[in-house]
Each structure stands twice: as C-alpha cells, then as structure tokens.
Amino acid sequence: MASTSKTYQFPEVFRLDLELDPDARVKSARLIHGFSHRPVEQIIAAGPKSVHETIYIIERICGLCSHAHATAFCQAVEACFDLDPPLTARQVRSVVAEFERLADHLLHLGEVAHILQEQTLFLAVWDLRKKATATAEKLTQKRVHFGINCIGGVHSAPPLEAREETLLELPNLKADASRLNEIFADNAGSKLAGRGIFKAKAGVLEGTGPNLRAFGDRRDVRSMKPYAAYGTIKIEPEVATEGDAWSRIRVRLGELLQSLDIIEQLFADFDEGELVHRPQQTGLIREKASSSVEAPRGEDVHNVHISPEGIVHQLTITVPTLRIIPHLERALIGAAAADADKIVASFDLCLACRDST
Amino acid sequence: MKVKVFNVGSCNGCDIEILAWSVEYGITLLDDPVRADVYAVTGYLTAANAERLTQMQNHLKLRPVILVGTCSISQGLFLSADENLDRFEFFDRKQRCCIYGCPPSPEEIDAGRTIIDFF
Numbered sequence: 001m002a003s004t005s006k007t008y009q010f011p012e013v014f015r016l017d018l019e020l021d022p023d024a025r026v027k028s029a030r031l032i033h034g035f036s037h038r039p040v041e042q043i044i045a046a047g048p049k050s051v052h053e054t055i056y057i058i059e060r061i062c063g064l065c066s067h068a069h070a071t072a073f074c075q076a077v078e079a080c081f082d083l084d085p086p087l088t089a090r091q092v093r094s095v096v097a098e099f100e101r102l103a104d105h106l107l108h109l110g111e112v113a114h115i116l117q118e119q120t121l122f123l124a125v126w127d128l129r130k131k132a133t134a135t136a137e138k139l140t141q142k143r144v145h146f147g148i149n150c151i152g153g154v155h156s157a158p159p160l161e162a163r164e165e166t167l168l169e170l171p172n173l174k175a176d177a178s179r180l181n182e183i184f185a186d187n188a189g190s191k192l193a194g195r196g197i198f199k200a201k202a203g204v205l206e207g208t209g210p211n212l213r214a215f216g217d218r219r220d221v222r223s224m225k226p227y228a229a230y231g232t233i234k235i236e237p238e239v240a241t242e243g244d245a246w247s248r249i250r251v252r253l254g255e256l257l258q259s260l261d262i263i264e265q266l267f268a269d270f271d272e273g274e275l276v277h278r279p280q281q282t283g284l285i286r287e288k289a290s291s292s293v294e295a296p297r298g299e300d301v302h303n304v305h306i307s308p309e310g311i312v313h314q315l316t317i318t319v320p321t322l323r324i325i326p327h328l329e330r331a332l333i334g335a336a337a338a339d340a341d342k343i344v345a346s347f348d349l350c351l352a353c354r355d356s357t
Numbered sequence: 358m359k360v361k362v363f364n365v366g367s368c369n370g371c372d373i374e375i376l377a378w379s380v381e382y383g384i385t386l387l388d389d390p391v392r393a394d395v396y397a398v399t400g401y402l403t404a405a406n407a408e409r410l411t412q413m414q415n416h417l418k419l420r421p422v423i424l425v426g427t428c429s430i431s432q433g434l435f436l437s438a439d440e441n442l443d444r445f446e447f448f449d450r451k452q453r454c455c456i457y458g459c460p461p462s463p464e465e466i467d468a469g470r471t472i473i474d475f476f
Contacts (some may be wrong), residue, residue: 012369301427
C-alpha cells in the first residue's frame with residue numbers, strides 16, 4: 001500500500017490503484033481517498049451552531065481555499081437574510097480571494113516542479129510564492145486562514161499605507177510571474193506536453209475550473225455569475241485548447257498574471273466605506289439558499305438551510321475536487337504508467353476539501 | 358534535519374506552513390520514516406489514518422515528535438467528531454513538543470526544532 005507517493009512533497013494521503021496492460025499502459029485507474037475524513041457537515045448538523053460560529057468551522061475545511069469556502073457560505077446566508085454587503089466588503093473579499101488563488105496556484109506549480117525534479121524551478125516558484133504571501137500578510141495579518149469574512153461584510157479592510165505598498169509591489173510580482181511563465185515553458189513544457197489528455201465538449205461537464213479551461217471551456221464563475229466585486233471589473237478567462245497536462249499548467253500560469261491584474265484594478269478604485277451591512281431590522285426571507293464561488297480549483301457550491309434564529313440546520317458543500325477526481329481517472333487511461341505521477345500532479349487535487357464533506 | 362510529516366487528517370493548512378518552513382530553514386522533508394530524525398504530526402487522528410500508522414507502530418516511538426497545530430494537540434474543532442483516538446498510542450508521549458496555532462507560522466514551527474534538541 002503506497003500511503004503517500006514517493007515523489008510528492010506535500011503530504012496528502014491517497015492511494016492510486018492502476019491496472020496495467022502488457023505495454024505498461026494504464027487500463028483502468030481508481031483514486032482511493034478519505035483517509036483524512038473530517039466530518040464537517042455532520043459536526044454542523046449535529047450541534048446547534050449559529051451562522052457566526054459556522055464560519056470558523058467552514059474555514060477549516062481546507063487550508064488551500066479556506067477564504068473561498070467562507071465567502072460561499074457567507075453569501076448563501078446573506079441571501080437568506082437579504083443582506084447586501086457594501087462595496088468595500090465586496091472588494092476586500094475579491095482581493096483576498098485573488099491572493100489565495102495566487103498562493104494556491106504557486107503551491108501547485110511548485111509541486112509539479114518538484115515532481116519533474118527541477119529544483120531550480122521549484123525555488124523560482126517558491127520565491128514568488130513567498131513574496132505573494134508576504135504581501136497578503138501585510139494586508140490581512142494572516143497567512144493561511146484569513147478569517148476576514150463575516151455575515152454581511154468583512155471584519156477589516158486593509159489600511160491605506162498597506163494598499164499603496166501593495167500597488168508599488170504589484171509590478172515586481174507581475175514581472176516575476178511573466179518570467180516564471182517563460183522558464184516554466186523552457187524547463188517543464190516538453191516534459192508535460194501531450195501527457196494525460198482529458199477533453200470534453202465545452203459546456204457539457206458540470207462545474208468550472210482551470211482543468212476545464214485547459215480544453216477550451218470558457219466558463220468561470222467570476223464572469224458567469226459575478227459575485228463579490230467581480231461585477232465591477234473586466235475578467236477575460238484564461239483558456240488553452242489542447243487539454244493535456246501542459247495546458248493545465250499553462251492556464252494556471254496565465255491566471256497568476258490575471259489575479260495580479262484583478263488586484264491592481266480593485267485597489268486602483270478602492271472604496272473606503274462601511275465594512276458590514278447593518279440594516280434596521282433583519283429577518284429571514286428564505287430558509288434555503290445556495291451560492292457558488294470560483295475557488296482556485298473551480299466552482300465551489302454551498303447550500304444552506306437555516307432557522308429563523310440563525311441556527312444552521314444543514315449545510316451541503318460541493319467542492320471542486322469532487323468533480324476533478326473522475327476527470328483524473330479518465331485522463332489516466334491509456335497513459336504510460338511512468339507518467340501517472342505527473343498527470344495526477346497536473347490535475348491539482350485537494351483531498352482535504354474532498355474528504356471533509 | 359530530516360523530517361517525516363504524518364498528515365493524519367489535517368486541512369492542509371499546517372502542511373503548507375511546514376513546507377514553507379522546510380524551504381526557508383533548509384529542512385529536508387522525507388517520505389521514509391526510517392531515515393527521518395524527527396516526526397511532525399498534523400491534523401486530528403482519523404480511523405483510516407490510525408490503521409495506516411498501525412502498520413509501522415513499533416517504529417514510530419523511536420523518534421521525537423513535533424505536534425504541529427491545534428488539531429494534532431487537542432483535536433481542535435474536530436473534538437466532537439466520532440473518531441477520538443489517542444495519538445500517543447503511536448507516537449512517543451515523552452519526547453514531544455507542541456506548536457500551537459491554526460496554523461502556526463514557519464517561524465513558530467522552527468521554535469520546535471530548538472526544543473527537540475533538548476531531548
């Protein structure tokens with residue numbers, strides 16, 4: 001039993017069962033997960049938990065996309081109570097979401113570089129990640145679980161000096177990101193091109209995400225159903241056409257620049273107003289609501305059912321990795337067994353998300 | 358120093374910070390429990406992972422252990438989960454060091470290295 005793959009640096013636990021034909025090609029693949037099962041949905045349904053308490057639990061679903069989960073949950077609850085977060089709160093949510101996307105994509109790219117045994121590439125990626133997380137830390141004083149969302153808005157907004165510092169830092173980050181684009185193409189492009197092709201007709205599969213955008217599916221929750229402050233800015237989805245491992249990486253490399261561009265646009269006309277929407281009287285207008293956000297790996301859907309007192313009866317979460325795993329199993333069929341680790345890495349699984357629901 | 362990380366049910370938050378710690382402070386992360394000097398544990402112990410640890414149970418008590426993050430120390434948010442297992446069935450209770458935080462920063466995890474040197 002291979003508990004953790006030998007080449008992975010990131011200690012996620014899963015098992016990959018491959019059935020091979022005589023030429024060492026994969027005949028069928030099955031990914032077995034659930035080793036880190038944390039029953040988040042049961043914990044919320046079992047104890048009487050208020051919506052405010054639940055945010056803290058929701059953030060601990062995943063360390064990679066904790067802000068995306070919290071945003072989705074808060075938006076669903078806001079729809080139930082008919083709250084409208086002010087523009088400042090929306091902008092802060094979007095900025096933090098983009099920093100999270102940067103940090104997450106860079107972690108994934110570092111993992112891919114490590115698996116390809118390109119240590120210099122890994123260090124180049126990690127250098128940029130360190131700068132990006134340091135900038136995010138200056139803005140929010142947090143590194144992993146940002147804890148910035150609350151029902152109806154955000155707890156805090158970055159002060160003016162921090163925003164100005166970030167605006168000065170952004171051109172450097174952009175230059176680094178485009179340089180990373182080039183050196184990734186030089187060092188890793190040929191090792192990944194043509195491996196693990198996964199394609200479907202655009203718009204057929206459920207969900208969104210970089211893995212679907214890698215074969216020309218242009219859907220992106222940020223431009224499809226704009227939430228937070230994404231309605232106020234221009235977003236051009238990053239797409240590729242081949243659907244192989246290299247195009248999945250290329251889409252993510254392109255999204256680094258896209259995220260930095262979004263942060264720049266948001267900080268250029270940042271609104272300094274109220275942080276939380278506090279109406280004269282609040283009341284439940286509907287008991288059930290659903291909300292979706294574009295997490296770093298794709299569409300993340302939260303369905304909530306709450307009582308008039310603000311107790312969460314039930315929460316159902318559809319995480320992006322739920323949809324990625326069957327795609328990965330299909331992409332592995334026909335691939336050489338030696339390429340399996342590269343293909344698994346190119347899909348960017350987040351099993352902590354998957355296992356906690 | 359060579360570290361083997363046991364992710365026994367974490368949200369990946371502590372694992373990211375351990376990876377950041379390893380790059381910044383020159384720590385080698387290994388997948389091989391035999392060649393590691395120290396074990397790091399992240400996350401609350403789930404039943405599926407306990408089964409995995411049982412296979413190497415006799416070996417795991419031979420090394421000092423750093424418990425990284427609140428979940429691995431006191432189970433944190435998941436105290437009310439069904440699977441409340443004792444992690445010291447597998448790891449050494451005496452040679453341990455607890456790094457609190459959700460998640461602790463790389464600097465805080467590095468403090469654990471100093472404590473481990475006293476054992």
